[in-house]
Amino acid sequence: MSRKNYAVVGLGSIGFGVAQSLLRAGLNPVGCNRSERSRKAFEALGGRTSADVAEFAAQTDVLILCVVNAEQVEQVLFGNHGAAAELKRGSLVISCVTVKPAFSESVGDRLESMGILYLDAPVSGGPAQSAAGQLSIMASGSEEAFAAAETALSAMASSVRRLGDRPGRGSAMKVVNQLLAGAHIAVAAEAMALGLRMGLQAEDIYAVITSAAANSWMFETRMKHVVSGDYTPLSTVDIFVKDLGIVTQTSLEQSMPVPLASAALQRFVEAHAAGYGKEADAAIIKTVPGIGLPEQKSGR
């Protein structure tokens, strides 16, 4: 089966870059988003768009899902006027969405029963990597699904780790990844807060830790916000409320205690409750009283 028609559902922080990468690769995808603003932005790059997945699903060979959460995956595929009922037998759905492994397995089972291929393919990387076609993808699915996905994955990603032939493994790896990512941010904020409380300077802490064995990629990128006092988000507090929620729910289903991830989740929930949900995730440090956080320099 030759695959000519591509679509990307969800033109958000990952999906927009995915659609861009497919466009650059000559795959001429339809970019689908309810928001007119996102559609206009993709049209400005020369992309085709649609507000409604049902409008183009019957003509689509490869449907890439970059929506926000499991509820949206459910809605797009199996909801009222959902795509699954329109997709041809032998077409492929690639899901880049962070969801519970059990949910991804269930999506795979339902699509398989309709004769549709499915690749469980969560991503690591942000908007910049996505726009550059440099995502890291952790994927699982049948040989047939991998083969059908090859052209799209080449356009989107700089690395694809194959994690077996069953949907769910890709999402399981994403759970491991998000456990570490979220807990590292919470640990970074906790360490920075204790250092400030003891009277150390944020710049000194940043300089010492980033050149020591105590460093993490998250400390290095996130604690810049604290040093500068600028919490303009690249990734928000609310993303980790969601993703650490998935981590802890999954851990319960696996009967596996995750005390550090659970403590980390509470820090993000606390920051959300305090009104910092849409700020950079490093803003969890703002809920700690009496530490004299650096303020943003004016005039920048």
Place this chain on the structure above:
Amino acid sequence: MSRKNYAVVGLGSIGFGVAQSLLRAGLNPVGCNRSERSRKAFEALGGRTSADVAEFAAQTDVLILCVVNAEQVEQVLFGNHGAAAELKRGSLVISCVTVKPAFSESVGDRLESMGILYLDAPVSGGPAQSAAGQLSIMASGSEEAFAAAETALSAMASSVRRLGDRPGRGSAMKVVNQLLAGAHIAVAAEAMALGLRMGLQAEDIYAVITSAAANSWMFETRMKHVVSGDYTPLSTVDIFVKDLGIVTQTSLEQSMPVPLASAALQRFVEAHAAGYGKEADAAIIKTVPGIGLPEQKSGR
């Protein structure tokens, strides 16, 4: 005052390398340790040794402490036949020991009242960095103490971060460092355990995480033990029972909650209680039941 006579007390994982580095720099230090085995090893390199600090303290200009904990610092300096009573006015004590900031301040105060200079100078780095004279040092103390320490620090360290003129600041930074280091190991073990429970392969988890934003230096170095099944220690579980103990005690004194560091400490205590205290710190993962840890390949 010209400083000619150097001594290193404690020829352990850090102290032996410090003594070696001073020897290489032509400072001809006395290496002091109760264990004959450590003394013989330093003598084999051409070093002078002693079993008793009181024997050489009166002739020492710069005394470097590399003992295990605060109790030993107290004993060596102020105990029966302690060094402080023997040291000349104007001599210098450099402490590389991980202790509570308040303890380090108290040592500084007591030495100052005896006319002895003091540099609070905890280190980051292991035996290899120490032997190569490549430690990272986080130091605080008077200008006079820094000036007196310069020759020794140049021999021991590749970087010295100056954190102000009051003892305690160096130790405060070390607390921040150890909070991150210990919590990162606990998070790494937690994430690896959840991944194994979900049926992922240890090698896959290691490969994906170490090339992703979820990586930390500790994940990268410590999870090698889990992948290989070899828990031969470079740094042990018991070191973090001690150091995260210092972190949590300090946080209480600062009225500053550290939920992630506290949860991490419990994992190390649990592993100690289960008999893994002298194994590599990654052995905290062994207390998690039912995850099918990789076993060490035989014949290596």
